[in-house]
Amino acid sequence: MTEAPTxxxxxxxxxxxxxxxxxxxxxxxxxxxxxPDNTLHVALxxxxxxxxxxxxxxxxxxxxxxxxHDVITGDELAAAVEPMMNxxxxxxxxxxxxxxxxxxxxxxxxxxxxxxxxxxxxxxAELVELETEPSDFILDAEEAYRPDSLAVHEAHGSNxxxxxxxxxxxxxxxxxxxxxELSFRVTWGRSSTVPIETFGVLASWDGxxxxxxxxxxxxxxxxxxxxxxxxxxxxxxxxVHQDVDVGGSYGVKRGIKHTVLAGxxxxxxxxxxRLIEDRLENMRAGDAHGPDRIFDISIAYEDDGRIRSMKxxxxxxxxxxxxRAPFQLGKPIGAIVGPYTIESVEYQAISVTTNKAAxxxxxxxxxxxxxxxxxxxxxxVAAAVGLDRVQIRRRNYIPSDQFPYLxxxxxxxxxxxxxxxxxxxxxxxxxxxxxxxxxxxRADGQLAGIGIAAxxxxxxxxxSFEPLLNPANTTTTWMDSCRIMVDGAGTVTAxxxxxxxxxxxxxxxxxxxxxxxxxDPDQIRVIHAxxxxxxxxxxxxxxxxxxMLGGAAFNAAGKLKDxxxxxxxxxxxxxxxxxxxSEGTFATADGDQSLGWMDVVTIAHRYxxxxxxxxxxxxxxxxxxxxxxxxGLPTEDGRVQMYPxxxxxxxxxxxxxxxxxxxxxxxxxxIGHDCGTVINPHIVKGMTLGGIxxxxxxxxxxxxxxxxxxxxxxxxxxxxxxxSSHEIPAVEIVHHCTPSxxxxxxxxxxxxxxxLGAPAAISGAVNDALAPLGITxxxxxxxxxxxxxxxxxxxxxxx
Amino acid sequence: MKCQLRVNGEDxxxxxEPRTTLLDALRDNLKLTGTHVxxxxxxxxxxxxxxxxxxxxxxLMLAAQADAGPEITTIEGLxxxxxxxxxxxxxxxxxxxxxCGYCTPGMIITASxxxxxxxxxxxxDIVDAISANLCRCTGYGQIxxxxxxxxxxxxxxxxxxxxxxx
Numbered sequence: 009m010t011e012a013p014t015x016x017x018x019x020x021x022x023x024x025x026x027x028x029x030x031x032x033x034x035x036x037x038x039x040x041x042x043x044p045d046n047t048l049h050v051a052l053x054x055x056x057x058x059x060x061x062x063x064x065x066x067x068x069x070x071x072x073x074x075x076x077h078d079v080i081t082g083d084e085l086a087a088a089v090e091p092m093m094n095x096x097x098x099x100x101x102x103x104x105x106x107x108x109x110x111x112x113x114x115x116x117x118x119x120x121x122x123x124x125x126x127x128x129x130x131x132x133a134e135l136v137e138l139e140t141e142p143s144d145f146i147l148d149a150e151e152a153y154r155p156d157s158l159a160v161h162e163a164h165g166s167n168x169x170x171x172x173x174x175x176x177x178x179x180x181x182x183x184x185x186x187x188x189e190l191s192f193r194v195t196w197g198r199s200s201t202v203p204i205e206t207f208g209v210l211a212s213w214d215g216x217x218x219x220x221x222x223x224x225x226x227x228x229x230x231x232x233x234x235x236x237x238x239x240x241x242x243x244x245x246x247x248v249h250q251d252v253d254v255g256g257s258y259g260v261k262r263g264i265k266h267t268v269l270a271g272x273x274x275x276x277x278x279x280x281x282r283l284i285e286d287r288l289e290n291m292r293a294g295d296a297h298g299p300d301r302i303f304d305i306s307i308a309y310e311d312d313g314r315i316r317s318m319k320x321x322x323x324x325x326x327x328x329x330x331x332r333a334p335f336q337l338g339k340p341i342g343a344i345v346g347p348y349t350i351e352s353v354e355y356q357a358i359s360v361t362t363n364k365a366a367x368x369x370x371x372x373x374x375x376x377x378x379x380x381x382x383x384x385x386x387x388x389v390a391a392a393v394g395l396d397r398v399q400i401r402r403r404n405y406i407p408s409d410q411f412p413y414l415x416x417x418x419x420x421x422x423x424x425x426x427x428x429x430x431x432x433x434x435x436x437x438x439x440x441x442x443x444x445x446x447x448x449x450r451a452d453g454q455l456a457g458i459g460i461a462a463x464x465x466x467x468x469x470x471x472s473f474e475p476l477l478n479p480a481n482t483t484t485t486w487m488d489s490c491r492i493m494v495d496g497a498g499t500v501t502a503x504x505x506x507x508x509x510x511x512x513x514x515x516x517x518x519x520x521x522x523x524x525x526x527x528d529p530d531q532i533r534v535i536h537a538x539x540x541x542x543x544x545x546x547x548x549x550x551x552x553x554x555x556m557l558g559g560a561a562f563n564a565a566g567k568l569k570d571x572x573x574x575x576x577x578x579x580x581x582x583x584x585x586x587x588x589x590s591e592g593t594f595a596t597a598d599g600d601q602s603l604g605w606m607d608v609v610t611i612a613h614r615y616x617x618x619x620x621x622x623x624x625x626x627x628x629x630x631x632x633x634x635x636x637x638x639x640g641l642p643t644e645d646g647r648v649q650m651y652p653x654x655x656x657x658x659x660x661x662x663x664x665x666x667x668x669x670x671x672x673x674x675x676x677x678x679i680g681h682d683c684g685t686v687i688n689p690h691i692v693k694g695m696t697l698g699g700i701x702x703x704x705x706x707x708x709x710x711x712x713x714x715x716x717x718x719x720x721x722x723x724x725x726x727x728x729x730x731x732s733s734h735e736i737p738a739v740e741i742v743h744h745c746t747p748s749x750x751x752x753x754x755x756x757x758x759x760x761x762x763x764l765g766a767p768a769a770i771s772g773a774v775n776d777a778l779a780p781l782g783i784t785x786x787x788x789x790x791x792x793x794x795x796x797x798x799x800x801x802x803x804x805x806x807x
Numbered sequence: 808m809k810c811q812l813r814v815n816g817e818d819x820x821x822x823x824e825p826r827t828t829l830l831d832a833l834r835d836n837l838k839l840t841g842t843h844v845x846x847x848x849x850x851x852x853x854x855x856x857x858x859x860x861x862x863x864x865x866x867l868m869l870a871a872q873a874d875a876g877p878e879i880t881t882i883e884g885l886x887x888x889x890x891x892x893x894x895x896x897x898x899x900x901x902x903x904x905x906x907c908g909y910c911t912p913g914m915i916i917t918a919s920x921x922x923x924x925x926x927x928x929x930x931x932d933i934v935d936a937i938s939a940n941l942c943r944c945t946g947y948g949q950i951x952x953x954x955x956x957x958x959x960x961x962x963x964x965x966x967x968x969x970x971x972x973x
Contacts, residue, residue, distance in 0.1 A: 024900055031908025032896035032915060034841020034882030041840040127824070204845045204853050204943050205909045255843070255909030256943045287846045510907030510944050690903035694945050698906065701946030725850035725941070733934045733947040762946070 018522045018529050019753060022689045025515040026534065027508070036253040039208040039225045040284050047210070048077055050270065050283040051129035053119040053136045054293060055111040058363040058718025059145035059160075062109055065119055066137035075128040079136060080120045080273060082106035089272055090238045092264050095332040096170060097480045100163040101361065103329040105265035105272075111140065112160055112328035113365050114718050115292030117265075122273055122281065145363035145718050149302060149325040152360040160328060160361040169326055170334045170359040170477060174341070174646040176416035177352025182317035186308035190392055194384050195787040196377035196767075198300035198325070199710040201370050201702065202730060203509075205255025207263050207294050208284035211270035215278065220271055222248045227257035227509050228264065229471075229486075229546045232539040238268045239275070248539035254509030258371040258702065259549065261509065262295040262331075291728060292720050297712050298370030299336055300325035303381040313393045313400045315348060320381065321356040324374075326367045333367035334359035336374030338473025339550070342419040342650020343375065343464045346382045347426050348404040353416050357477075363718055371702065372465075372760045373550060376767055379463040380788065383768035387460075387775065397460045397772070398434065402427060405462075412749070418647025419466075420637065421654045422748040422756070424682065426462065432742045433658050433680040442662055442676065449664045449675075450780070455799070456664035459773025461765040465683070466651035467757020468750075469550015470635040473650065476642045484639050487632050488552070489543030490560035492521060492568050494627035496613040498606045500525070501533045502564070504557060505542035511759060512691040513553055517561045519687055520753070524565035526591045544632055551757030552635075554687055555653055555748075560633035562752040567629040572608050578620040579603060579611070636750040653748045653756035655683035659700075659769035664777065667803075670796035672708060672774065674737040681761060682744040685754035696762045697739055703766020705731045711789050810874040814839065815884030823870050830854045832870035833881060841882035841912045845941070852940030855913035856881050862920045882912035885919060887972055894964070894971050895919055895957040904953030906944030913940050918954045919968045926967070928958055 030036055067079035082104055091102040102108075106117040119136050123129035146152050146160065152167040159166050183189060209224040220241065222232075226248075236243035254261055266283050274281040285294050306319040326333040337357035344353050370376075390400035406413050408425040415421065442458060449456035471486040491503045502517050514534040522529030537543075546552075569589060576594035577584040580601045588595050592605035611618045612627045619625060635652060642648035658680040665672045679696065686692045709729040713721045722728035747754025767788055774795070775784050783802045785795065812819045814837060821836040830847075833839045833856070845853030847866045854865040858877035873879055885893050892900065895918055905911040914937060921928055921936040928936070933954045934947075942950060957968075964971050 025903055027908070028900040028903060028905060029892065031905055031911045032892065032899045033886045034839075034912040036841075036908045036911075038840075038843070038909065040834075040844060043835075127826070202943060203907070203909070204851055204941060205843070205907070206845075253908060256907040258943070284844075287848065510905075512906070690949070691906075694903055694906055694949055697946035697948040698942075698944045699946070702943070724848055725846045726848065730851075730941050730943065732938045732941060733951070734938045736947050738930070738951075739946065739948060 016523060017526060018519050020686050020689065023529065025512045025688065025690060026518060027512055027514050037251060038205060038253050038255055039210060039223050042210055042223050043282065044212060044280045047280040047282050048122050048124065048277065049126040049129050050273065050281060051121050051126060051133045052117045052289055053121065053133045053138065054115045055107060055118050056114065057111055057140060057142045058114045060111040060140035060142045062107065062111060062118065063139040063141055069135040069137065070121055070132040073128065073132045073135060075124040076121060076132045077277060078122040078273070080122070082108040082118065085269065085272060089268055090240060092238060092268065093234055094330040095335045095474065096330060096478050098164060098169055098330050101161045101169065101330045103331065105269040113363050114720055115365060116328065117293055120269055120273070122277065147362050147364060147714055147718060149323050149360050149362060152362045153323060153358060160363060167360040167362065169330050169361060170337065170357055172477070173354065173356040174417065175354050176647060179317050179319065179352045179354045182352050183308040186316045187311045188392065189306060189308050190388055191306040192384065192388055193786060194303050194381050196299055196301045196380060197711040197788050198297055199706045199712065199789065200296050200298040201258035201260050202296065202728065203256030203258065203261065206285035206287060206290040207261055207266055209263055209266045209270045210280060210282045211267060211274045212280035213274040213278065218245045220246050220274070222246065222267060223252050224248065224263055224267055225252065225254045225261050226263045226507055227254060227259065227261040227547055227549065229549055234264050235267050235271060239271050244540060246539060250505065250507045250536040250538055252507060254507050257509040259369040259373065260295050262368050287725065288723055291723050293365055295368040297327060297365050297367050299374055299377050300367060301377045305381055305385050307385050307389060309389050311393060313389055313395045313403050315350050315389060315404050317352045318350050318385065319354040323358045325362050325364060326359045327362060327364040329366040331366055332369055335473045335477060336369065338477045339373040339466070339650065340375050340378035341417045341473065341476065343466045343654065344417050345415050346379065347406055347424065347462055347464055347656060349406050351416065364714060369549065371763050375466065375760065376703065376706065376764050379764050380768045380771060383461045383463065383772065387772050398430065401460065401462045402430060418643065419650045422652060422750050423746045424654060424656050425744065425746045426656055429656055429658050429680040429682050429744045432744060433660050433678050436740060436742045437660050437676065437678045445675065446662055454664040455667050455777040457773040457776030459659065459661045459769040459771065459776060461659040461769035461772060463657060463765040463768065465551055465655040465657065465757060465760050465764050467551035467655055468555035468635060468652040469552030470638045470651050472638065472642065472648045476646060476648050482641060484641060486546045486635050486638065488545050488556035488560050489630065489632045490517060490557060490564045491543060491628065491630045492564045494568065494609055498609045499533070500527060501535065502561065503535050503537040505537050505545035506547045507536065508548065511548055511553060512688060513548065513557060515691065516554060516558055516687050520558050520561040521565045524562060525569060543630055550651065551759040554755045554757055555751050556633055556635065558687060558755055559752050560631045563633060564629050564631035567631065568627065571627065571629065574620050574623060575608050575611050576603050579618065652750045653684065655756040655758060655761060657681050657761055657765050659765045661769045661773050663773045667799050668796065670799060671792045677737045678740045678742060679762065680742040680744060682746050683758040683761060684745060684748045684751070684756035687755055692758045693741060695758045696741055699760060699762025700739055700766045701731050701736045703763045704736060704770060706788060707767040707770035708789050808871065810870050812870065812873050812879060814879045815881060825871055827870045828866055829868040829870050829873050830865035833865060839881050839883050843909055843912060852913045852917065853910050855916045855940060857916055857920060860920065860923060862917050882916060885915065885972065893968065894960050895922065895968055898957035898960060899953040902949045902953035902956055904945065904950040910940060910942045914942065914950055918957065921954070922958055922961060922968050926958065926962055
């Protein structure tokens with residue numbers, strides 16, 4: 009099947025989302041909107057140095073300020089809570105919410121001031137006197153990787169959190185057999201998602217109910233679990249209110265340290281504690297920074313451009329602490345060959361600590377940098393063999409008739425039709441015209457280039473990278489859940505068990521349940537259960553909710569329909585198989601007998617004597633959905649099925665820039681997108697356009713740079729440049745649908761779409777523009793000033 | 808200090824520190840939490856409100872500057888009644904011109920000011936108008952579509968946004 013199924017009633021229809029109404033009227037329910045009586049406010053004291061020993065912290069002046077209730081330091085906190093969890097087995101890399109004894113990055117929290125208002129807390133934070141002994145620091149990943157380098161965590165013994173080399177297939181054989189070989193280095197700068205809402209948390213301990221209520225702006229798997237462990241309280245005392253609207257996340261809203269700190273203070277002072285980051289706190293020490301990665305790539309290929317094998321060394325600068333950051337080297341293993349038939353791969357994944365802010369999860373969980381590296385390789389091979397950059401991709405694509413397709417690292421891709429998507433984009437863009445347009449721009453004195461990127465979006469988020477990179481962790485499920493209840497009046501309510509940050513989970517759930525039950529989705533209410541009443545969920549990470557929440561909702565609705573059919577069958581004296589259901593009516597196949605929705609609902613809720621034997625009264629069903637294709641542990645040689653689904657995107661972009669000013673202007677941007685069955689076209693479109701904008705930012709503007717003193721340069725949105733409407737072109741989307749055989753409706757993920765290929769496409773376009781000058785740029789972001797300097801230097805060299 | 812604010816057609820007297828921003832006064836004193844805090848340094852536009860019909864950053868304006876001064880309009884002032892949407896708000900829903908909803912009040916305020924002065928904006932006009940409001944979710948495409956749709960609906964009504972809400 010290559011076209012979207014047309015038989016759906018609600019799925020794939022351009023219906024309005026349920027969520028939007030409250031947001032357009034300013035009636036969202038964000039964490040900063042929640043301020044109970046007696047709330048105290050927290051401001052943080054940041055370190056001014058990238059590395060230092062803490063000698064003393066004098067709190068007296070701060071405590072003397074009227075309205076200040078407490079000043080908490082790292083020592084106090086560390087005595088009362090457990091360290092935060094690390095993804096890898098690195099117990100000596102201890103991390104608390106605040107620095108304990110040693111400061112490891114500039115901006116790290118050293119004290120927390122608690123006061124009647126945030127303004128007073130900020131005033132008092134400036135009165136906390138910190139005496140330190142500065143020490144040497146390290147910022148560069150290569151330097152940190154050297155065996156004799158200064159260790160950021162002395163107890164760990166080195167900076168190396170992860171250094172593992174995987175060899176999947178006969179790499180050396182393929183390299184020796186292949187006609188040609190090339191090598192290069194590319195670097196992905198430290199950027200992030202930078203939501204417009206910073207992270208915030210409100211924690212309120214009630215000692216009479218043994219409950220820690222938490223309202224937080226989070227997107228974090230196993231959040232309540234981690235809070236409870238760190239605070240040494242039972243998990244069933246933690247109640248996370250998951251109906252808080254999250255003002256954007258795209259991966260980064262982790263917030264464990266904020267919540268542990270606020271939770272601790274609330275238990276100590278018996279008051280609600282509010283910690284809402286300001287932008288400065290967010291940018292330098294919030295969970296704000298993403299991958300910071302150097303790739304060294306070698307490619308073995310034939311004269312015709314067919315790529316046989318790849319060696320990839322990825323060196324990631326995790327910053328000062330471990331957390332889950334190293335796993336961002338693991339997830340891309342599930343799509344390490346992209347959409348290509350590369351036969352073998354050697355992959356060295358290295359994660360090191362440095363004196364930068366700790367790295368957290370960012371959209372794609374490491375896939376966008378990896379795709380940038382792979383796509384650069386395709387462009388380099390194309391140039392080497394003299395092939396068109398579209399042709400080189402076509403020549404290496406996995407053919408559509410070879411799915412499920414097992415890649416060397418152990419993942420089976422579910423489905424795809426890359427040639428057809430490429431065809432559609434070529435038709436939409438008018439390739440020959442696009443080339444003429446580029447050449448006309450060049451003739452006009454501009455540097456103009458076309459960029460191409462073809463890449464995959466692994467989706468349906470599983471956590472197979474955990475056991476793959478940490479043998480002490482044998483997790484093999486990453487389930488998600490849905491519960492559906494039909495009340496005595498016949499209305500349908502579904503619960504979901506995580507927070508949402510703009511992905512439209514209510515709409516997703518209602519659409520799928522509506523599809524199964526043949527009920528208008530707008531009549532179905534979808535609510536976010538709090539963590540105490542939740543079924544298992546692993547949060548909307550890894551582009552997973554269309555697959556996982558969608559799967560759970562579909563199955564739960566099916567179970568509900570089955571129960572209703574059993575009840576109707578009993579009344580008809582028929583077997584459930586003989587009951588036909590249509591739009592709320594149950595009937596026998598011959599149509600002689602029928603019952604309406606309310607008739608059957610009423611029996612379930614009121615007439616036990618009419619229920620089938622063994623049937624429970626009421627109408628409530630749940631489904632806890634295992635990740636499709638998941639469940640296996642890695643093999644000893646490091647192969648594992650990572651994610652179940654693989655969406656495809658093909659980018660084509662034309663841009664130009666003045667040779668002196670070097671500010672790129674995007675003239676045309678077309679993306680072909682195949683994420684299987686689309687649940688809601690508005691949502692998928694928004695994700696794709698938003699992802700491209702984010703990718704353009706990562707490619708051209710955004711970077712958390714540090715100076716040579718270890719100070720972060722970009723501490724405001726005037727320094728860390730987010731693309732505005734001026735920088736983002738009108739994007740044309742070309743759709744294709746190759747349903748996944750592994751999901752309930754053929755759907756795949758789309759939450760990371762656009763972002764996973766846009767940086768590679770922009771980089772390709774800039775390099776195409778620079779090709780006449782004989783220079784390349786190999787580091788993202790490609791900032792205007794650096795580009796201008798590069799062009800000037802090349803011109804000087806030539807003259 | 809005491810400030811007299813006129814917000815969404817109602818007069819309020821509040822007692823604030825002189826350093827209190829209009830943003831904090833709206834949110835903390837008047838409980839109008841539809842105006843959002845993004846950067847607090849005038850870049851992101853999440854806190855945009857109208858002062859005598861002109862979009863301003865409420866994070867860069869002190870409450871004292873609005874004392875007995877301009878008529879302030881927040882996102883709450885654009886809704887016609889609980890559960891009802893203005894034409895612009897409805898267009899944002901129709902085009903799904905948002906995702907997380909955090910920048911949305913500022914966007915809609917900005918769009919409202921644009922459409923009040925220009926009933927027939929072209930794409931460039933819209934892009935210019937919202938260029939000082941950052942959105943991290945949408946890539947702006949559906950926001951532009953929403954404003955185009957709102958402009959069309961307002962033209963059909965032969966009304967400006969403020970006239971249409973009366």
